Amino acid sequence: MPTVLIVGATRGLGASLAKAYAKADNQVLATARSSNPPANSKNITYIPGIDISTPNAGPTILNFLHARKITHLDIVVITAGYFATESLKEPSFDAQEKMYRTCVIGPTILTTALANDSDTLLGNKSKVIFVSSESGSITLRHESEGGGNYGHHASKTALNMSTKLLSLDLKERGVAVVAVHPGFMRTEMTKGVGFDKFWDDGGAVTPDEAAKSLAEWIETFDISKTGQYWAPRGPADIGTAEPVLGPKDKLSTPLQLPW
Template structure:
């Protein structure tokens, strides 16, 4: 059954915003908490107003690259007990040999693999998680070592490395959460048509790889979250199956790609 309350970390745009809208329609806007890095009025881009459904609890000024991110989220919840936590925040900076960027890599690892630990830790230690809560970390099939091939080549070091680290973090967290009855999964939500992938030069692959909009991806995501249980905890999943995974057939075989989602992905 749907959670009584959901927290979406990184909800200002893309899949995060789509999930806020989806859960607001399913469980009521007043039961949805959404974090954003800036402010609804007068943020850094000069935008005003709210993109969220009326009634959503917006927790402002949450920067997942800062050490106090967990405590600030807990403060923003104001005592609410969360049944579903979705960590969507991410950053993608293209790299190639000879042009690797130290600061970009630190940012990717911080946001994708370090911050989730402190967010989950703060929620757990403050009793902000409801009994039998579920946690989902959006990583990516980019974090699968098995799915990387010579044909694809090297480069994108921080992107792939931070996503692989995020998968490991989620796997380790599953052991600490198991005795509390809390499940956690890492997912590849599909190849998304977002500003992040477009800015990284991936728009040319949208049609070939079956890219979907965030609103389209939110539906199988919601269905996956409903199915998530302790037997699935600590594993790496693709709610949409092999769609959007360019090397799936080459590495795992044609029969694997024909299976419906959710599919467990290799590390």
């Protein structure tokens, strides 16, 4: 039975992925920030007290894996994120720091911890998927959407760079590493920053829909695509795709995104 580790699995995309992988008869290890996560269910075991933005996330997860004698992870999906809006007149040092810690520092340090634990935990044919966003693409930033949201965009760009660097470090071991834009989703996170007003016009989908397309794409993902940046759902919900890349009906689905 394949083993899947999903970081940030109690709501949104992470929760939907956990359910999807469990239904497909995988052993799912699902992290939760709470010390009282949901009850374990068929094929899903929760790892409590994991805050990806803190240094103890990696050691705590490794202790859990060691205790259960898990020696290989087939798929690791890091979905945890944080989004706070900013503008030129209202930047936020604290919000930016939290976004960087949650969206790039934590995922990078956790992956290195898993990789350094042994050559088999992240070993041949393991797949590491970082949930990034099209907002992290410098190429796709266009005057039509303006500036602002510095920490959100830049932390995703930094995550994309970590993806590339980790892919180079782990390629000889046979570990495939990728950054993905899973789609514009109807989640509490996007609603919390007021983006629910764009859901309909922007083609936002439910986390279950995004999880289904992402899991299907991960099945096709292998070492030949390591170090790349993909949108499994294609360009439909990427507002700057047409002014930057050309007509959406000429672009492929899935779509490899430009850095």
